[in-house]
Amino acid sequence: xxxxxxxxxxxxxxxxxxxxxxxxxxxxxxxxxxxxxxxxxxxxxxxxxxxxxxxxxxxxxxxxxxxxxxxxxxxxxxxxxxxxxxxxxxxxxxxxxxxxxxxxxxxxxxxxxxxxxxxxxxxxxxxxxxxxxxxxxxxxxxxxxxxxxxxxxxxxxxxxxxxxxxxxxxxxxxxxxxxxxxxxxxxxxxxxxxxxxxxxxxxxxxxxxxxxxxxxxxxxxxxxxxxxxxxxxxxxxxxxxxxxxxxxxxxxxxxxxxxxxxxxxxxxxxxxxxxxxxxxxxxxxxxxxxxxxxxxxxxxxxxxxxxxxxxxxxxxxxxxxxxxxxxxxxxxxxxxxxxxxxxxxxxxxxxxxxxxxxxxxxxxxxxxxxxxxxxxxxxxxxxxxxxxxxxxxxxxxxxxxxxxxxxxxxxxxxxxxxxxxxxxxxxxxxxxxxxxxxxxxxxxxxxxxxxxxxxxxxxxxxxxxxxxxxxxxxxxxxxxxxxxxxxxxxxxxxxxxxxxxxxxxxxxxxxxxxxxxxxxxxxxxxxxxxxxxxxxxxxxxxxxxxxxxxx
Amino acid sequence: xxxxxxxxxxxxxxxxxxxxxxxxxxxxxxxxxxxxxxxxxxxxxxxxxxxxxxxxxxxxxxxxxxxxxxxxxxxxxxxxxxxxxxxxxxxxxxxxxxxxxxxxxxxxxxxxxxxxxxxxxxxxxxxxxxxxxxxxxxxxxxxxxxxxxxxxxxxxxxxxxxxxxxxxxxxxxxxxxxxxxxxxxxxxxxxxxxxxxxxxxxxx
Ligand SMILES: Cc1cc2nc3c(=O)[nH]c(=O)nc-3n(C[C@H](O)[C@H](O)[C@H](O)COP(=O)(O)OP(=O)(O)OC[C@H]3O[C@@H](n4cnc5c(N)ncnc54)[C@H](O)[C@@H]3O)c2cc1C
Ligand code: SF4
Numbered sequence: 001x002x003x004x005x006x007x008x009x010x011x012x013x014x015x016x017x018x019x020x021x022x023x024x025x026x027x028x029x030x031x032x033x034x035x036x037x038x039x040x041x042x043x044x045x046x047x048x049x050x051x052x053x054x055x056x057x058x059x060x061x062x063x064x065x066x067x068x069x070x071x072x073x074x075x076x077x078x079x080x081x082x083x084x085x086x087x088x089x090x091x092x093x094x095x096x097x098x099x100x101x102x103x104x105x106x107x108x109x110x111x112x113x114x115x116x117x118x119x120x121x122x123x124x125x126x127x128x129x130x131x132x133x134x135x136x137x138x139x140x141x142x143x144x145x146x147x148x149x150x151x152x153x154x155x156x157x158x159x160x161x162x163x164x165x166x167x168x169x170x171x172x173x174x175x176x177x178x179x180x181x182x183x184x185x186x187x188x189x190x191x192x193x194x195x196x197x198x199x200x201x202x203x204x205x206x207x208x209x210x211x212x213x214x215x216x217x218x219x220x221x222x223x224x225x226x227x228x229x230x231x232x233x234x235x236x237x238x239x240x241x242x243x244x245x246x247x248x249x250x251x252x253x254x255x256x257x258x259x260x261x262x263x264x265x266x267x268x269x270x271x272x273x274x275x276x277x278x279x280x281x282x283x284x285x286x287x288x289x290x291x292x293x294x295x296x297x298x299x300x301x302x303x304x305x306x307x308x309x310x311x312x313x314x315x316x317x318x319x320x321x322x323x324x325x326x327x328x329x330x331x332x333x334x335x336x337x338x339x340x341x342x343x344x345x346x347x348x349x350x351x352x353x354x355x356x357x358x359x360x361x362x363x364x365x366x367x368x369x370x371x372x373x374x375x376x377x378x379x380x381x382x383x384x385x386x387x388x389x390x391x392x393x394x395x396x397x398x399x400x401x402x403x404x405x406x407x408x409x410x411x412x413x414x415x416x417x418x419x420x421x422x423x424x425x426x427x428x429x430x431x432x433x434x435x436x437x438x439x440x441x442x443x444x445x446x447x448x449x450x451x452x453x454x455x456x457x458x459x460x461x462x463x464x465x466x467x468x469x470x471x472x473x474x475x476x477x478x479x480x481x482x483x484x485x486x487x488x489x490x491x492x493x494x495x496x497x498x499x500x501x502x503x504x505x506x507x508x509x510x511x512x513x514x515x516x517x518x519x520x521x522x523x524x525x526x527x528x529x530x531x532x533x534x535x536x537x538x539x540x541x542x543x544x545x546x547x548x549x550x551x
Numbered sequence: 552x553x554x555x556x557x558x559x560x561x562x563x564x565x566x567x568x569x570x571x572x573x574x575x576x577x578x579x580x581x582x583x584x585x586x587x588x589x590x591x592x593x594x595x596x597x598x599x600x601x602x603x604x605x606x607x608x609x610x611x612x613x614x615x616x617x618x619x620x621x622x623x624x625x626x627x628x629x630x631x632x633x634x635x636x637x638x639x640x641x642x643x644x645x646x647x648x649x650x651x652x653x654x655x656x657x658x659x660x661x662x663x664x665x666x667x668x669x670x671x672x673x674x675x676x677x678x679x680x681x682x683x684x685x686x687x688x689x690x691x692x693x694x695x696x697x698x699x700x701x702x703x704x705x706x707x708x709x710x711x712x713x714x715x716x717x718x719x720x721x722x723x724x725x726x727x728x729x730x731x732x733x734x735x736x737x738x739x740x741x742x743x744x745x746x747x748x749x750x751x752x753x754x755x
Contacts, residue, residue: 049725050705154746175744177736184742195746212730223727334737339722341735370735375703375720380696387684388576388695389677393584393719400720401736 001267002276007031007245008550010266010280012252012295015097016526017512017533018286019230019238020145024537025284026241030544033278034244035268037251038093041100041231046221051374054220058084060092060101066429067093069290070436071478079423079436082478091288091480095248096231098288098480099526103218103343104199104227105367106151107523108142108531110162111135112354113411116519120354120361126413126442127318131518132490132499133535135162141531141538146197149530150205150228153197160192160349170202172345174213177336178368178404179346185463186348196344196367199228199526208232211342215373218343230530250276253432255283255299255308255509263308263509269430281550282540285511286533289319289482292515293420294435296486309486309503314496316420318487319437320520321479323364323410323445326453329383330368330460331467335401339373351455352522360447364410364522366456371405378403383469406460408452411522412445414484441475448522449473481525486515501536508549512536560599560645568652568668569594569694575676576698583715585702593701593710598645644693651690658682 009025011018014036026032038060046054053059069090070079091098112119114131121128139162145151147169155167172195175183179196186193200217203210211226225232238244249271256277258264265279285292293316299308307315344367352363371378375396384395423436441449453470460468489495492504501516503509512533514525521528543549559566573585573594585591655668658679663671668679683691701710703717705725711717717724734740 047727048705048707049727050707052700052704052708056700056704157746172746174733174735175739175746177734177738180736180738180742180744183744184738212727213733213735214726214730216725216727224730332738334741336738337736340726340731373722373725375717375722376699379699379703388680388698390578390580393577393580393582396720397582400722 002270002274004033004276004278006265006279006281007033008280009033009282009284010035010278011284011286012255012266013097013285013287013291013513014095014246014248015091015286015288015513016099016230017514017529018284019096019234020530020533021284021286021512021537022244022246023234023238024534025540026238026243028537028541028544029243030550031243032238032245033280034246035250035252035266035278036093036095036246036248038095038248040095040246040248041221043221043223043225043232046100047223049214049216049373051216051376055374056376060094060221061090062093067434068426068428069434069478070423070426072436072438073440075417075438079425081426090290090478091482095235095246096229099199099227099229100221100231101219102199102229102526103369103524105344105347105524106146106149106153106197106199106527107521108162108164109135109138109521109523109528110160110352113519113521113523114138116362120356123361123413123444125415126444127416128413129487129489129494129518132488138528138531138535139163139165141535142527144534145527145531148534149199149230149233149527150201150208151197151199151527152202154195157194158192158349160352168197170205170210172196173198173200173202173211173342175345176338176341176370178338178370178406179344181332181336181404181463181465182346182348182366182368182406182459185459185461188462189459191348191350191459193346193348196347198342198344200342201226201228206233213341215339215341215370217372218369220372251430252287252295253298253430255295257301257303257308257506261303261506263506273430282508282510285509285515286513289485289514290420290435290437292511292513293319293485294422297420297422298432304505309496309505309509311505312493312496314487314494316485317416317418318414318484319418319420319439319482320412320414320484320517321439321441322481322520323408323412323449323522324441324473324475325364325408325410325449326471326473327408328406328453328456328460328471329381329403329469330406330465331399331403333402333464333466336370336404337401338370338404341370343369343372348459351452358451360444360451362411362413362444362448362522364408364448364452366406366408366452366459368404368406371403375400402466406456408449408456409522409524410445410448410452412520413442414487414519415440415442420485437478441473446473446475481514481520483514483517483520483525486511487518488516489518500539501532510536510540559595561595561648564669565649565652566591566595568655569648571669571676572655572680572694573698573701575673575680576695577702578673582719585698587712588702588710588715589712590698590701590710593704593708594648594697596709597697598641598648647690647693651694654683654688654690655679
């Protein structure tokens with residue numbers, strides 16, 4: 001097996017969190033190697049507005065044939081292989097990870113999100129806890145993330161926002177018609193719509209141009225460089241230090257240990273499918289909420305028979321996907337022309353605050369979206385009366401310029417039996433057991449999802465919609481927000497990492513993706529993932545300078 | 552992939568039957584339908600991809616995958632064909648289509664004493680397709696999906712010729728590199744906007 005030269009840090013996964021770490025640690029003087037299982041695309045690779053290639057043929061996503069995953073509702077039901085359709089709900093595998101194709105909604109979690117147990121708990125059947133850190137600990141790093149990654153928005157425009165010291169670096173995105181339609185309904189009901197904070201530049205910033213409103217944004221890459229993916233915003237800075245080596249098409253298969261039980265590096269398959277070993281003084285896991293847990297479980301040894309850093313037995317457990325939020329399809333009498341502009345430009349947080357009198361705890365929000373320009377997706381939606389023929393074609397004509405879809409995102413409560421583990425029956429193309437997901441939403445999540453769907457219906461009724469389709473919460477899906485599978489906490493018996501996201505068991509192993517989330521909040525996670533990665537790196541650099549980390 | 556007259560994997564009868572069925576799934580009216588869009592060429596392109604032995608080593612699979620994923624400027628048609636090969640898509644689908652044509656003719660003969668699918672008029676063809684649709688026939692779903700892909704998908708894959716599918720929707724197609732000017736739609740043009748966008752100076 002080829003052995004590389006030792007680096008200070010080996011980072012597994014070059015997505016949202018991994019590239020934050022790459023930038024922060026190289027700028028602090030460390031040598032870093034990033035292993036990324038996917039390719040290294042450039043801006044030009046996203047230029048074709050091709051729904052077939054990017055969306056329907058797994059351009060970004062691991063394919064079911066090579067890297068499948070399985071799913072079962074509970075431990076008593078046999079697992080089934082997730083379909084291609086569901087698989088695309090995992091995140092991209094490529095340099096930049098999920099930030100390449102995300103919609104860019106960029107939230108600060110609210111203060112209460114860090115103390116769910118104190119505010120609402122305990123709740124039967126859940127493992128809700130307070131985070132070992134508070135909003136105040138995160139606040140400076142949210143600001144740093146907003147200004148470093150490049151987030152647009154209008155500070156203080158939401159009456160529900162947690163406190164901030166500084167505005168966003170650039171103003172909010174141009175309002176699209178779905179956003180304006182939401183406002184129309186929401187104002188009639190006395191609600192408080194406000195501009196969506198987005199990882200999308202609206203003017204020149206940090207050497208990148210503003211959005212040209214071209215559509216095909218969510219689930220696509222940005223050919224302009226306006227979307228603040230970590231590929232665009234952070235990677236160039238890390239590369240400029242000369243201390244980063246990024247290795248695309250390299251899949252980590254095991255974290256190796258030295259004689260003292262410390263991480264000694266990472267074994268991986270290179271682009272030719274051969275094994276190589278990258279020795280490192282520190283290992284940082286950033287492979288996402290499912291793959292990080294899988295890799296720890298794959299790294300079993302005599303010292304860690306249940307998987308690396310898993311003395312607590314909690315690696316993989318308490319997985320959270322957010323509540324099974326419904327996607328409404330809503331049509332309006334006048335054209336919305338949802339093929340233009342970014343997807344979300346106005347949102348509502350009026351239903352965010354926890355209120356147990358509603359029959360559930362915690363909350364969430366709704367965001368109407370421009371569809372972006374995916375006619376095949378519309379054609380295959382079961383909303384046309386008939387699936388084919390003249391009636392279907394006429395429905396396509398009537399709907400195309402007039403519809404939006406509106407998402408509801410809500411908190412999901414952690415449940416210990418919702419978990420990632422290794423499938424005993426199925427391996428990927430490398431011969432490694434695939435991630436098996438056991439997941440059933442807690443009742444609270446389903447009630448919350450239903451509630452948000454109904455409130456959305458009222459808003460679009462008030463806005464004068466001609467047709468509102470509210471589906472039932474879909475509990476059988478893998479979601480692109482994957483959190484909780486290696487939770488942080490002060491007690492090594494009930495958590496995997498400490499408040500600095502350092503393994504309780506292996507002192508030179510850190511986890512910076514959303515696996516460490518204790519609870520999920522009702523908001524898209526990426527800005528919090530990034531802010532937390534900035535916070536953890538700040539600690540790593542301070543400790544390293546004191547000589548406590550790297551000897 | 553849009554080569555129609557040479558090396559077809561379908562017989563003339565199979566090709567004509569699939570084309571006729573697609574033409575009922577997206578019929579021509581005052582606007583173009585599946586026939587004008589060349590949906591059949593899109594479908595033939597999908598079926599023409601021959602397969603690799605799927606029983607290859609992980610190493611070989613990985614090589615294929617890297618070839619497919621490593622592309623610059625988007626995935627090329629050649630890479631896409633390789634992906635289909637790797638997944639065995641071509642032969643799986645080809646068999647489904649061959650069996651599907653036999654089934655269309657069988658149902659047609661049942662409904663209209665001995666005629667095949669092509670021998671029926673539009674109403675008769677619709678009747679046959681409805682039979683398949685109602686019993687949730689897997690081939691029918693495949694054909695329907697491919698027809699929508701070939702009609703509404705990007706023309707670079709052989710269907711949606713001259714963007715006729717997009718014209719039906721009054722959709723100008725992907726806007727890059729121009730992008731779109733404001734206003735985007737009726738509501739953002741007409742609904743008052745209380746959040747005036749100011750350019751910020753970048754200070755706090
Ligand atoms: C269509 C869509 C829209 C979204 N919109 C939003 C949004 O608006 N706002 C928001 O906050 N979030 C959004 N998300 C979610 C967002 O993309 C993720 O939350 C985020 O990318 C997670 O960051 P991460 O660092 O944990 O992992 P990722 O960004 O997924 O990065 C992990 C990386 O690790 C790599 N990797 C995995 N295993 C290995 C291995 N064994 N060896 C080497 N590399 C490995 C992966 O290939 C990947 O590149 C969206 C997701 C999708 C699919
Ligand atoms: S809509 Fe704007 S941010 Fe999104 S991909 Fe297009 S140019 Fe980039």
